[in-house]
Amino acid sequence: MELRSVQVTRYITPLREGGSLPALAEADDGFNYVVKFKGAGHGTKALIAELIGGEIARMLELPIPELVFINLDKAFGRTEADEEIQDLLKASRGINIGMHFLSESLSYDPIITPVDPYLASQIVWLDAFLTNIDRTAKNTNMLIWHKELWLIDMGASLYFHHSWINWEKLSMTPFKEIKNHVLLPFASKLDEVDEKFRELLTLEKIREIVNLIPDNWLEWRTPDESPQDIRKIYIKFLSYRLNNSQLFIKEANNARKTGI
Known part of the structure; x- marks a missing residue:
């Protein structure tokens, strides 16, 4: 059992209805993902819950979008104008988690x-x-x-x-x-x-x-x-x-x- 890994290529927009500032981002596979960042409020514990819960749901054949590991490199986010988002991205370098974005849902x-x-x-x-x-x-x-x-x-x-x-x-x-x-x-x-x-x-x-x-x-x-x-x-x-x-x-x- 494994998850695919992708690299973030473009930060599209924050999803501010989420308490931990998840975001919509584009990855190097050409798809958009809702990304949860390890630098946010609950840290990696929220990511662990997302991973365990999501993959158990998938194993039980429940309808849930694909989860992937999302990689942020050191250069990503340097040009972000919003200081809060820039700090979040800096604190989230490395492996995060993303869920395939269901467009027009x-x-x-x-x-x-x-x-x-x-x-x-x-x-x-x-x-x-x-x-x-x-x-x-x-x-x-x-x-x-x-x-x-x-x-x-x-x-x-x-x-x-x-x-x-x-x-x-x-x-x-x-x-x-x-x-x-x-x-x-x-x-x-x-x-x-x-x-x-x-x-x-x-x-x-x-x-x-x-x-x-x-x-x-x-x-x-x-x-x-x-x-x-x-x-x-x-x-x-x-x-x-x-x-x-x-x-x-x-x-x-x-x-x-x-x-x-």
């Missing part, structure tokens, strides 16, 4: 576009598994592109890693925030999806995805912890949640009953 509106119950259940399962707090009616982080639903922005997943305290306990939480998920009212197939996804998402697949994380994204822990030590925690966290999926499935089903 529209933000998903649950009132206008209901979602098939099975697909809704798949997405709710994914976000409960990843503890993704950011797919609500206020901010759906989904697009309609060519009349199909696409997932974007997994950066708010795996919030345990912002404190790194009691990660074992947090790995087995029911994830009460699922009650705010925009697709929960449509997600009537959660038990069926749980059975299917537990077959697909093996420990080996989790390990392959986590091992994609670049070493220099894992330099925020103590000096005596190697990048591989930190990867092992991510692997354990995800495997514990998978083995205890009944906790978040029960929570989601209960939230549906009380909220509908």
Whole structure:
């Protein structure tokens, strides 16, 4: 399992609706990408969540644009007039992450576009598994592109890693925030999806995805912890949640009953 790597050739525009100043940029393969920068607010942790969440979604065959590693060289951004953006680009030299830009897509509106119950259940399962707090009616982080639903922005997943305290306990939480998920009212197939996804998402697949994380994204822990030590925690966290999926499935089903 691997991600393609591309080089940024042109910074097009900042996407200021994002809290960490993502941007639209062109790469040397001729495509445009929404880029998240390691020099932004949450640093590489947001990029790690994007990588793990996005590649798990892809492995489960959910609709998500291609992710790539985005390289910024030392010269890039020197001519940028905005000082805030120039500082961000300077702090982000090296490997960042980008998502293929879906041109002419529209933000998903649950009132206008209901979602098939099975697909809704798949997405709710994914976000409960990843503890993704950011797919609500206020901010759906989904697009309609060519009349199909696409997932974007997994950066708010795996919030345990912002404190790194009691990660074992947090790995087995029911994830009460699922009650705010925009697709929960449509997600009537959660038990069926749980059975299917537990077959697909093996420990080996989790390990392959986590091992994609670049070493220099894992330099925020103590000096005596190697990048591989930190990867092992991510692997354990995800495997514990998978083995205890009944906790978040029960929570989601209960939230549906009380909220509908």
